[in-house]
Amino acid sequence: MKLPRLAINNFQFTLVVILLLISLGVVSIMTMPRSEDPQFDFPAAMVRVVYPGTNPLDMEKLVLDPLEEAINELDDIKELKGEVEDGMAVVRVEFLFGSDPDEKYDDVVSEVTRIREQLPAGIQVLSVQKMSPADVNILQVALMSETASYQELKERAESLEKKLERVVGVKRADVEAYPQQQIHIRADLLKMQAIQIGLEDLLNAIKASSVNLPGGHTLAGERRFTVRTSGDYRDLNQIRRTAVTSRNGQVIYVEDIATVSQGDALPSYQARHNGKRSVFISVVQRKGSNILAVLDQLDAAIEKFKESLPAGMSVDYVHDQGISVAKRLNNFMNSLLMGLLVVAAITLLTLGFRAAAVIVIVIPMSVVIALGWVDVAGFGLQQMSIVGLVIALGLLVDNAIVVTENVGRFLREGHDRRVAAIKGASQVGWAVVSGTLTTMLAFLPMLLLQTGAGTFIRSMPVTVVLTLLASLIIALSLSPLMASRIFSHNPVQPRALSFIDRLSDGPYTKALKVALNRPILVLLVSIGLFISSLSLLPMVGVSMFPKAEKPLVLINIDAPESSSFERTSQLTLQVEEIVKKYPVVSSVTANIGKGNPRIFYNEIPKRQVPSYAQLVVQLNSDIEQDRTELVTSLREKFDYFPGAIVTVKELLQGPPYEAPVVIRVLSDDLDKLKVWAATVAQQMTNIDGLVSIDNPLARKKIDLKVNIHREKAAMLGVPINAIDQAIRASLVGIEAGQFRGEDGDDYPILVKALGQKNPQVDDFQKMMVKSSSGALVALPHLTSIEMEDALARIQHHRTDRMSRVTADVAPGFQAEAVTNELIEVLDQQGWPEDVSYQIGGEQEKRKESFGGMGQVVLVALMGIFAVLVLQFKSFSQPAIIFAAIPFAMTGSILALLLTGHTFSFTALVGLTSLVGIVVNNSIILVDYANQLRHAGHDLTSSITESAKTRLLPIILTTLTTVGGLLPLTLGGSSMWAPMGWSIIGGLLVSTLLTLFVVPVLYLLFTRRVPVTRHG
Template structure:
């Protein structure tokens, strides 16, 4: 205790210590990074491969199998799920949870890219897989550029303005990524009249070769002369549509030149139909997304972006408007204001309870410990690089009731020593000497209980890890203050005459009648110790009995006034058709008056608008999809309206798949309920998937199911007459290339338009393509011929989807439930039927559980796997502090009983048992044994001086009761803001606050009774 002696003897050092804590806390508060949500490691990514014209089976054999074989060489990759569709494939990967965030994650993605490069020789020529990461910072700001002028929306103009704005914002410090959505893909489109082309005796491939040769945008070389080097290049010959129009394509009759404009319509326009569209409040718009980097103050970053946007906006004409669609800092500020208010509210409650139960001087000391602890926590956050976000701030709120426990215990013990006649300095030293081991043990057990959450693997632990870290920082800081600051404050307050006044020297609330009855209860209980044990265990047993009736969820709701609408049209729908249906659905939603603003992504899924939104990195193959985001007036009104809105939209649009739901919290989950069947035969998988769909549809909460292998699409197939091709010496590949150019086109060069390079694409007339193919010119013995001589088109409707998991074919069946309902209810409803279905599976077929159930089980197993090590450390800490295996076992039994108390707390609060509830139960285990350790240490101290009897045992417990009740009351008071205002952390607060009541009873009844039995009192 040398340092404590120094602080007693040299008050200036003590003052400097307090000043250091204060200044370091203020400095850390102003410099530590702030963001709304914690950073999740970049564990998800996808590989997209385009192979035009390839069937799903060809994609599987020629692309997916070689790719997966290379990817499986990377040990760190966990899930590898692939999807093959007509002309493209997607492989979704997830890094194993045990891979720690940071450089290790980046090394894995580097290995993935290396494997992609190595696999290039295994794939068909020209096929280049692209790696797309699905993680990183979420959207910080989203702006919409709209047209307010007369006439049609000039999408090209808006797109170029949006690109200029994107580049401006991308170079602002702190920007991570920036994107433009809904912009025009400009091109110079050359639509060739097939009949005129045939009349010239040319094919599409021949004219494409001619036009490619006329594009002079190529370097020639360089010369060195006279000490100089000069670049030789051809002059740009394509800078306007007129130049493209006048390109010569054929010479007839030696002097007549046929130009491109003679046989084609040439235009500069957006690609139509487009790949994607975006709407803002129902109007066409171009959206600019800005993602700020992690580890910065998001509020300051948004201010700098907003300032740049205002400057940019001032230079635009009145017809172009820029609106802020989404601002993360709005929710950040709202959440942090609530958290700040909660901290102040909880602090006042804790001080008020301390004043009521302990008196003015202890309450003043407690009130000083709270800000000092918070300052030390902020310093710890700064040193650890831990940002302030909703989970780390919540950890501080949780700790508000805990961090003063040590101070209260020291104050009460100090008062007890003073009543024994010790002077103030001696009383302080004796209190510290007696308490530092049990307090350190109690702090260590609480910290170790939160350590599995702080260092756990996987996205769930990463999300709530900040909370555990700030709790650990709080309780360790409070231990330091209780040992080295509180005794000094008590000593100096004794020497200040101001506190000698009667109104300031009170010891807190007391009631002799109540104390007498309480003492009689203790005497009656300890007379037969089993009575005390039964009293203490009544509430935990009730909790264990109620556990089967708790509803299970994954993560609690995200209390944000945003909801999403997802629609899916039939497979062959293009973006324009999807846009039409979106506008109809918007009108229907507007009638409900539930939302104020909205934006839509048509032809793609949502980008990373929130930290757990994935899958929107590319719009490939999503022309029939659309997803909208709506902003409601309030969260409560939104939650009350969503179920009725979802039912109405589905009833009005039976031909569409419509999912209306709130945004969720926690790691990403695609569907509420998901089951997948692995097996070799596609036909059998499809049949089994239909049976599984029928089972899921029987659940009352399910309104939509989807079997992956049931997807099909229409296509045009050309049935070749091989004999005719052979007789006329026409290669089949040549004919296929003609059809490809005529239908989807071919880029043959570029045109410089201002500062933008536009592709020049040739294709056939888009209208009535099937009929116009009869005029495609084909080489033949007689000059040229027509396609009808070599075959005919057929319209087919075939399955266009293959899914693979870990190298095996699978059929995933998903089910969605109505908003506001829990997937666990559906899981329980179908459990028996699923087991029967599983038993009837053919040999070689396997049923696996996915969806929320899989994510919930995976997250909980990660917590338990890391908890075992820290449980052993808790045992070591208890044995070291108590110097007894028997007493350590007694304290550990308290932890077991307090698990039941957590279940009771969840039952009282009608909260669901999910990952956050589990975190609360684990936290309660460490928290609940603190009072038990202190009570046991008081009993041991009393017994060490002289053997005690049951009357002495009652006196010791009476002495401990005030601080046990005070610490329990202040802890519950610290949780009140979370109980009243937090949707996300309510399960944790109920589990811990409800359990605290029972833990106090256990400390006062169970511990003394067990001690009496062990010592045979």
């Protein structure tokens, strides 16, 4: 290989190039974006529709079905889910990975716009949102007051919102948890009855007067004038003085039959923080920005805002992602630095000060250069990219060790420094290149993983690949150059190196000769070990992603579906009081009527109904045991909570799914759907380890059904739609127009009956409807009211009706095991032809992600094999090198079993990484054996001498890789410890067996004629 010679002969040019790359890397590190989790777009969208006062069956027919039919016509749909509750419908659509997120979002918007006219006119909210993991609130603050009105809180919150949106790096800020302001026109039904005015007369008068229709323009000679007409309402008095009708020459105005005021809408979402009434301001970070820098500016803006607050109003932090980001980045950087120190110590003890100096200098250079390339590739500094650095730390030093150790060997043989550097680097050059390529090929296919988990981890393989590339360039250029300048002519051999030499010449050589004399026995024992380890896999168990390491717990409160908003608020207060008594709890934030604003990348607020509430419980301890004990205690306390179903939820890592265990029961027959969903829920209660079981169809709901006597209505000349309109106007009101206030905001004008703030059952007795003759007819003469059972919620999966029965998994149990146990039970139930079930939750996502990783491993193996064939000009020798891979799996299984970790997705990532890592030792062993045979040695002496000579770099590279990973692995992270143990165990076992199995296979399957070495 010519690169080491060129680098040494042109050392000034080499230094300039390396320093330039390092300088660019330093600049990138200072400016590259920082965040907690990877920021990427996701090809998914959510359509949300709010249509107050509409029952689930009507919402399904009028809203959900048209929306799903339209969206389902789009291409590349992976998943389509719909859900309706009282007055609300949500459709979530996820497209195949690889689809353009912006293009698919535009497609959804176009379809929704296309069918908008088919949807009911009274819809209050129709929104289409991107479901991007990057749209997480990095900051949530509560503006609190027990005395100020919601209008005052809203105005102050919007003032802070504008200040925060001016901060560089902020995408948007949102104000939530306050009631909408409305103009209320409350009709006095008794007065209207006395003068024979119907609600429709009032509605028509307001609608006609609130329309702002431009008059156009006119010409006067050569001048052109815009004509302004009466326009919309400018103040409340104009509404009051709106003429409704005329009686006996007297004009009846709105103020004669109704009261007009501005006030809060019916409560649909309210919040408390630590027991105080609150309005939330939440902030979303702009992609590509530095979260820590953004939060510093946000903190400064909030501190300045506090100074202007009146007495009785205060601001407190609900959620600050910067705390966890700083801690996580610091932990990862500490792991990186500790790994660097471990690697430095190992090389110092084994190779001596000068060689260790070369290797230790190479490591930060490679990292800095690689981070510059990571920034250019569009990836920021977050947990995945830093984990990639930690993984690469033990790998990037391998190249430097192999080169430096070989240079040192030539020096010990008597060559001068320059010749030793050139010959030592050139001799192992192609082995280092192919070893690096094989390792890179183990990570490169991960970039093709078209799943949510694949997208989430993408920056990790990118970082590893770029770091390895940087280390390869430096190992073949700067390392021999530094060795030629730093190494002495007569290096002193460290004691550790002498020990390894004695080990190589003594016990190892003897053991190797025994193995070479009994090759079949060695192979049988090795194969037996591998097969035995596979039998241990069920004991290890499998899982998807562990729980998130956050001092945060969510508590969902589901009151009976017929509960009023006030009742839900009371129940929530009771739960708050219980939770606050725990010493580990630092704050409790209550959201009544809706889920908390999004503060975790895979936790999306799903429900907005009066009977639902959610608590965000922040803990003052980061210790996982403390969180687990709190969750277990709360679940026991709330297991039989009177008046509501209370579920305690921990945040989960990885792609979003509803719960660890999900069974989708599908049938178009609602009665059968209820029965079989209840059957599934009952079977879940019999499975040990399943907790917080939820069956949406089990929630009882009672509706008031209005039966219209159509014959009577026809006889009296009352249209059916007039009856429906009168009922809606009397209960929740009908929007009759818009009013623009002095602040420039538009407020809906709502016409409804005069009465209590919340509609009451007695209101039905006062309702009147106008007949075609103009006479008012009492509604009770045309209708009757009866109680009936109704569905609380209807769910769809790919447009089919469904009930999603969910359960969480208790500590100490595995989702895979309890799900499989449940499946065995369900398969014995004898399902009808028109009812079926599907498995969702963790198992569905795991099969999808593990299946993708299986393809990744296959692609990696094919790529590595191709590289080895090109290098060795042989098919048998790559097969020999591949013998290390099964033993890597053996080591991984044993390590996970001994440390108590399951075979999770991150452990599978570690195993996939091993495919490229473990073959490196075999490559340098086989490559040197080929060189010796090319020099004339016989087959047995070549493989024996190669194994003895390469024992030192093999041991060193293994120890440094393990040492680099140990700080991260021993850090106790439930996310990354399985990956670390998987790599460490696989590498140790495969290295040990490789030192014997590869020589045996080389002896058995290598041709007896001398080989021609490539390169």
